[in-house]
Amino acid sequence: MKCALITGGSRGIGSAICQKIAQEGNYHILINYQGNQEAAEATLAKVKELGATGEIIKFNVADADEVKNALTTWQEANPDAVVEVIVNNAGITRDGLFMWMSQEDWNSVINTSLNGFFNVTNFFIQKLLRNKYGRIVNMVSVSGVKGTAGQTNYSAAKGAVVAATKALAQEVAKRNITVNAVAPGFIRTDMTGELDEKELVKLIPANRFGEAEEVADLVAFLASRKAGYITGEVININGGIYS
Template identity: 45%
Template sequence: MSDSRPTALVTGASKGIGAAIAVQLAQDGFDIFLNYRSDHNQAERVAEQVKAAGASCALLPFDVTDGEAVEAQLAPLLDTPPFVLVNNAGFAADSLFGMMDDTSWTSVIDVHLNGFFNVTRTLLPRMMRKRKGRIINIASTAGQTGNPGQANYSAAKAGLIGATKSLAVEVAKRNILVNAVAPGFIETEMLEGLPVDEIKKRVPLGRFGKPEEVAYMVSFLCSDKAQYITGQTFSVNGGIFTS
């Protein structure tokens, strides 16, 4: 990592939205801490894109649900904490609620909410001592509206939005800004198996979003142009939901 460049930690960044965010922030002038759980080959490919943008990239393989692993991986790196934390790690395990098993419920809640807790709690005291920072939580339209078959995912993302609002109030006096970005249907592997033609008809813009379009919003929230914005949720959903 460079002493002259700010650093951003992006969780779940080996593919999809997380990868796009890591590359965009590298283009914006950030060095990258790139977290992923197990897909080392894909993480290496994203790291190459980050380096091609002129940034340094440290690969950090750990499971965000494992608090001890989070602390062990991050603590040695935090003498100078990242200016930006993007809590992006997540996945879906869809099922109608009446047929949902315990694992589908607890694992989704664990990654999205406990993962947010573990990583943010580790970084936050260092950010507070520095009296600066940005925390961006990747939520979802599902957390704003609910989706059939996604009670677990919707609950997790709604909880993340609530946590965003509370944390923003807690740390505002320390000049740490906390916001959420709520993507709609984005062209990632999470669309696999869904009736995409039918879903597109519900989107006013008539198409799915691209991961880069979510990354642009994160980029703005990490920039100097967003210094008076905190505690907010920004939808990137093609108009499928308006609040």
């Protein structure tokens, strides 16, 4: 059984990625979520509607022990399963000016995006190397590439994942494992629901927010066998706001 694991896969871009990979790849979809079981089950139902198989797997990517326990338990229950695709999508924002930022708001954002990448990817990396095949896609952000005021913590976390992507890509390329990052701009999801879309659209050359499905198309391509010669890349998908 070949599997694709998508962290933070229950909603928004994560859910769209689960559905797109279900549609295009011959993968059993592992939908990771932390809190919203209802959304995870709704995504699983959509994956099954598309003719794929899948399951939900609950853990907080920021908690190293929880990740290890959940994934070890899953692997032991599915000894023949091989995870070929990892999409590190889980992330949170705790926006605010740096001068007023609490240690907790700094740590929680760094732990989820950066340590989450380590905890999940590190669990599987030796298995991918042994199998001599893998696709790792890290969801970053325009904030991690250009930096965004009011998001010093999020920019730092995503910027660190950008650098980790480039380094890990060089380590594992000989084994037919690619590591790429996708940096969305303003995408219409729950996470951007509070933003003033009318005002922000003025900054975007494409004159609109992106759709989660558009990001999912790019991720599904990078997760496919077609993308074997693309690695260590950070691909911006932001309507021209920054490239």
